[in-house]
Amino acid sequence: MNFESFNLHPHIESGVRAIGYTEPTPIQIQAIPPILQNKDVMAQAQTGTGKTAAFVLPILQRLIDGPRKRIRALIIAPTRELAEQTHEAIGHLGRYTKLKSVTIYGGVNQNLQIRKLQSGADIVVACPGRLIDLMDKGIVDLKRIEVLVLDEADRMFDMGFLPDVQNILKRLPVERQTLLFSATMPDDVRNLAESVLRNPVAVQVGDAAPISTVSHAIYPVDPHLKAPLLMKILDSTDTASVLVFTRTKDRATRLARQMKRSGFLVTSLQGDLPQNKRQEALDGFRNGKYQVLVATDIAARGIDVSKISHVINYDMPDTVDAYTHRIGRTGRATRTGDAFTFVTRPDRAFVWTIENVLGEKLERRILPNFDYTIPAPVTSKGSGHFPTSRKRPGSTRVVRDTSERNDRSSMPASRPTSGARRGRKDLSQFPFPAGSPQMKSRRSHGMR
Ligand code: AMP
Numbered sequence: 001m002n003f004e005s006f007n008l009h010p011h012i013e014s015g016v017r018a019i020g021y022t023e024p025t026p027i028q029i030q031a032i033p034p035i036l037q038n039k040d041v042m043a044q045a046q047t048g049t050g051k052t053a054a055f056v057l058p059i060l061q062r063l064i065d066g067p068r069k070r071i072r073a074l075i076i077a078p079t080r081e082l083a084e085q086t087h088e089a090i091g092h093l094g095r096y097t098k099l100k101s102v103t104i105y106g107g108v109n110q111n112l113q114i115r116k117l118q119s120g121a122d123i124v125v126a127c128p129g130r131l132i133d134l135m136d137k138g139i140v141d142l143k144r145i146e147v148l149v150l151d152e153a154d155r156m157f158d159m160g161f162l163p164d165v166q167n168i169l170k171r172l173p174v175e176r177q178t179l180l181f182s183a184t185m186p187d188d189v190r191n192l193a194e195s196v197l198r199n200p201v202a203v204q205v206g207d208a209a210p211i212s213t214v215s216h217a218i219y220p221v222d223p224h225l226k227a228p229l230l231m232k233i234l235d236s237t238d239t240a241s242v243l244v245f246t247r248t249k250d251r252a253t254r255l256a257r258q259m260k261r262s263g264f265l266v267t268s269l270q271g272d273l274p275q276n277k278r279q280e281a282l283d284g285f286r287n288g289k290y291q292v293l294v295a296t297d298i299a300a301r302g303i304d305v306s307k308i309s310h311v312i313n314y315d316m317p318d319t320v321d322a323y324t325h326r327i328g329r330t331g332r333a334t335r336t337g338d339a340f341t342f343v344t345r346p347d348r349a350f351v352w353t354i355e356n357v358l359g360e361k362l363e364r365r366i367l368p369n370f371d372y373t374i375p376a377p378v379t380s381k382g383s384g385h386f387p388t389s390r391k392r393p394g395s396t397r398v399v400r401d402t403s404e405r406n407d408r409s410s411m412p413a414s415r416p417t418s419g420a421r422r423g424r425k426d427l428s429q430f431p432f433p434a435g436s437p438q439m440k441s442r443r444s445h446g447m448r
Helices: 012-018 026-034 052-063 082-095 110-118 128-136 152-159 163-170 187-196 223-235 249-261 275-286 320-327 345-358 417-421
Strands: 041-044 073-076 101-104 123-126 147-150 176-180 201-204 213-218 243-245 266-269 292-295 308-311 337-343
Touching: 012 052, 012 082, 026 041, 026 052, 026 176, 026 201, 026 213, 052 073, 052 176, 073 163, 082 101, 082 123, 082 176, 101 110, 101 128, 110 128, 123 128, 123 152, 128 163, 152 163, 152 176, 152 187, 163 187, 176 187, 249 266, 249 292, 266 275, 292 337, 308 320, 320 337, 320 345, 337 345
Parallel strands: 041 176, 041 201, 073 123, 073 147, 101 123, 147 176, 213 337, 243 292, 243 308, 266 292, 308 337
Antiparallel strands: none
């Protein structure tokens, strides 16, 4: 099946092509046709399944004709991260439609949101609290809403947003299409669905648990050993296509360069690349010319994930949502995948957060035959030499590790010489010293 079979407007199809989707995911196959037929839909799908495009594409199709600059679609999301992600998806998929979406959420100054609303929006992606504030002030007019999406409804319940959602629902036109997406369908979500959906078509993909086909593991490592560890893992693991995430554009470029010198079939993708280079990287990754793609979060959006066997968080993501978003790129549908995360000491607390959210402890791995005791370079510029030269088949170059060179964020130039020379601690306990928080909940989060 391909996207053409949905008969979307050519401008929307162009957006789909530009973002790089080649075939619809199962939730898209199931949900898009009934939504296009103006039916209410109750969809059970977790993050990583492509659920956002499953409702965004039909919304674009509906709005592409008709009046502009009046709010005709409202998407309610529990968190601002999700709201931003959805807004971005609309921006990418709808780039040729000229439809405009605006995000509304609390925790930030409302003036910019108000200005954007006043300059005219077709779609609003909102968290409930701020939306109600702006409705109360008469700034948001939802009288012309044709489609309402309740995204991650179960999480909305968990976060206590039900009264707010009901408050908003009361102020919307009764004649509208309503779509409810939720990773799980507990009774309270079903009850809500029954009260707001009319003869809904029910669709479901995947489990209601964290993506079961993905196995997560963390690799404790000192910052200066990340690059050699990564290459050693790739050397000793059966990998097909590997997506590596770095925190910055610069790190993506330099890591890819270094890996290339070591003989890996690797390319990088980051926001500063011109479009033709990005496309070349994506196409090459998709068709197997490159086995490894090193990318930043933003640049990696929209990658066709169907063949990715491993996602490696070379740098820890900033939020749990970002973590689940990244690892949602592997293990899709029936495929299995591995998600490895490099964890340095400052990342420890965040690992606990992820574990709490996932409701499971992540396996810690120490790579056998890897020398974790190599000291950090001692020069102020961090001329990180990687003492063990290595070659890969087809490579004639002796490799030196320079990936962290000049990277003060990951390899502190101020690391004291004595510390660098000090014997390494036992990494098997790191990053989970005694007394680390216990798992509290089985609830999963963006990962569902
Ligand atoms: P979501 O479940 O909506 O958060 O989507 C997870 C990721 O899958 C996002 O990065 C989407 O850009 C990506 N995605 C959605 N649909 C497709 C598709 N048909 N092909 C490839 N990637 C997709």
